[in-house]
Amino acid sequence: MTASKTRGPAERPARAATQTLLDGVRRTVLPSGLRIVTEAIPTTRSAALGVWVRIGSRDETPAMSGASHFLEHLLFKGTAKRTALDISAEIEAVGGETNAFTTKEYTCYYARVLDADLPLAVDVMMDAVANSVLAPADVETERGVILEEIAMHDDEPGDEVHDVFTEAIFGAGTPLGRLISGTEETITPMTRTQINRFYRSRYKAPEIVVTAAGNLEHAKVVRLVRAAIAGSPLDSAADDPVPPRRITRSRIQKPTxxxxxxxxxxxxxxxxxxxxxxxxxxxxxxxxxxxxxxxxxxxxxxxxxxxxxxxxxxxxxxxxxxxxxxxxxxxxxxxxxxxxxxxxxxxxxxxxxxxxxxxxxxxxxxxxxxxxxxxxxxxxxxxxxxxxxxxxxxxxxxxxxxxxxxxxxxxxxxxxxxxxxxxxxxxxxxxxxxxxxxxxxxxxx
CATH class of the missing domain: 3.30.830.10 (Metalloenzyme, LuxS/M16 peptidase-like)
Structure with a gap:
């Protein structure tokens, strides 16, 4: 097999465009710029779905340090048609699981279900990512959860030392040196308005990749995704797309x-x-x-x-x-x-x-x-x-x-x-x- 070069998010086709990358692997770019990549594995009876957003802690300003991770928590707290309980209960009722994680360069929301329940997983996960309401009460609840998470991390020296090392290499306060979780000083004053602005300005269709692997049909997954985001902010090309991430070589600090x-x-x-x-x-x-x-x-x-x-x-x-x-x-x-x-x-x-x-x-x-x-x-x-x-x-x-x-x-x-x-x-x-x-x-x- 040979590598198949893919197009970047800025190359949006007027209509959905599909290509075959490798045996069993297909890729579709929607008119909005959202990308869908699947791998068909007919021998399995399960499917894994991921919604990946090219936004991480390195994309935050110092004052908004921890916003990506804060938002990761909040997107599971409810949409216009689902409560936080609905989001978890609908997946768990069919024996599936959901979770999410944030890194310095991207955020992922994922689910694993039986193959027959992939339509449900697509609907639930795309609804959560595209239509979260970020209710003020939920912001305050999750603020407390995240502050506890930060405190818990500080109680795990085997984890903390890696953050200390990263800060030593790149410098505290730099995009790569800052903590993914943010700090108590940045999380405490962060407002619902600031988080919502970050959400709506950064979670644009060209920055999102939906991937799925398992016993599935690519065309059906594309139809499911399009139906799930119909009428949402991810359904059409953004008038103000996120500019490409500015990559200037991160400076390595003097040994310390x-x-x-x-x-x-x-x-x-x-x-x-x-x-x-x-x-x-x-x-x-x-x-x-x-x-x-x-x-x-x-x-x-x-x-x-x-x-x-x-x-x-x-x-x-x-x-x-x-x-x-x-x-x-x-x-x-x-x-x-x-x-x-x-x-x-x-x-x-x-x-x-x-x-x-x-x-x-x-x-x-x-x-x-x-x-x-x-x-x-x-x-x-x-x-x-x-x-x-x-x-x-x-x-x-x-x-x-x-x-x-x-x-x-x-x-x-x-x-x-x-x-x-x-x-x-x-x-x-x-x-x-x-x-x-x-x-x-x-x-x-």
Whole structure:
């Protein structure tokens, strides 16, 4: 299979236009610019539906930090024809499930149901996304819920340390450095009028992709979506479409050490720095490198720190890519008294890979891990639905499985080691959450 390049949201056809992307995968663009992508999997008896909006926390002003996440909560609270109970009860009555999540670059609302109940899921989910009323009472109720969620997050140091690390890399208050949830200082004064203005100005048809995977017919899904949004703000092309997201390369901050003093039983550490952008062709090499370094039980970090020395229960590396930037980090959770030794070992391993690279055997194992994780991750309708959306929203093309596996197979030892030398040899930032005072650690190697 070969990749099929898709069109961006600005290219709106006068009439609904449909094309075949891959075997079983079809794409329709409505006159409004809303896109529908489906994958037919006749052997299943279920279907997964997602409504994806290309709006995330990086698209907010500092004063509106957390608006995307706030809105995600509110869209399940009721429309002109459904209460919050109706939205959940109608799906749960047929054994289905609904949920949503917000990221820095997009928001997703999804449902999983039996194949026969896909028409119901489309009607409920499209109604919620297109026609939410944002009742003032619901805004106040959800404000309290979100403030509790923020407080709960602050009580999870293993999660908090990743936010601290991201802030250290991109800078607190920057589009990529701000918290997805917002803060108590931004959520508390946010008004219903402000949230509704954000909703109606940003949730435009060209910014929305509806994806579905399972036992379905593409043409029927298109008809269902069109019927569900008839007469709504998503039914026609917007007079004032959202301008394309302004991508100016996010500046990476100077290496620093940030310590959040918490009375915790464990020290939570993330050491790392700048990674690569989402569309960088070296992302396949980075996937291989990540698996070798800290992506599994056979990885160097896991073997050295947990298996040989028993210094940490959890240790792993990871990469995160955005449209204009990326980061690469290593996380470890350990007893506070062992933090210095764990950091020393992490730095030593990063330095060794940066200078000497990985071996041919490690390259082969890393490739196998990437390919296996990808293929095994496509075993359910939900993951396939997500794959369609991310390909459409983030990459603009959909690779077939064989093509993607070939991209991984094409990764060379020289390419991987060159990438390791580039991203692992630089001075790095360190984020720490635990019972430590400022100055307890240094970001120097």
């Amino acid at each position: 050490t940030v310590i959040r003093n918490r009375d915790t039983e464990q020290a939570h550490l993330v050491l790392g720095g700048e990674g690569i952008q989402r569309e960088d062709d070296r992302r396949f090499a980075l996937g291989v490198l990540n698996n070798v370094l800290g992506g599994g039980m056979s990885s160097r970090l896991f073997q050295e720190i947990r298996e040989k020395r028993g210094l940490a229960y959890s240790v792993y590396s990871y990469g995160t890519q955005y449209a204009d930037a990326g980061l690469f980090g290593v996380y470890a959770g350990c007893a506070p008294g062992k933090a210095d030794e764990v950091l020393r070992l992490i730095r030593a391993e990063l330095a060794a890979v940066a200078s000497d690279g990985i071996t041919a055997a490690e390259l082969a194992r890393g490739k196998g891990m990437v390919k296996g994780a990808y293929v095994l991750g496509l075993e359910d309708t939900g993951s396939r639905m997500s794959r369609l959306a991310k390909s459409e929203l983030l990459y603009g093309d959909l690779m077939g499985v064989d093509e993607l596996l070939a991209k991984v197979d094409a990764v060379t030892l020289e390419e991987t080691n060159a990438l390791a030398a580039e991203i692992l040899a630089k001075p790095m930032s360190l984020a720490v959450v635990g019972p430590f005072d400022d100055g307890a650690f240094s970001s120097d190697r």
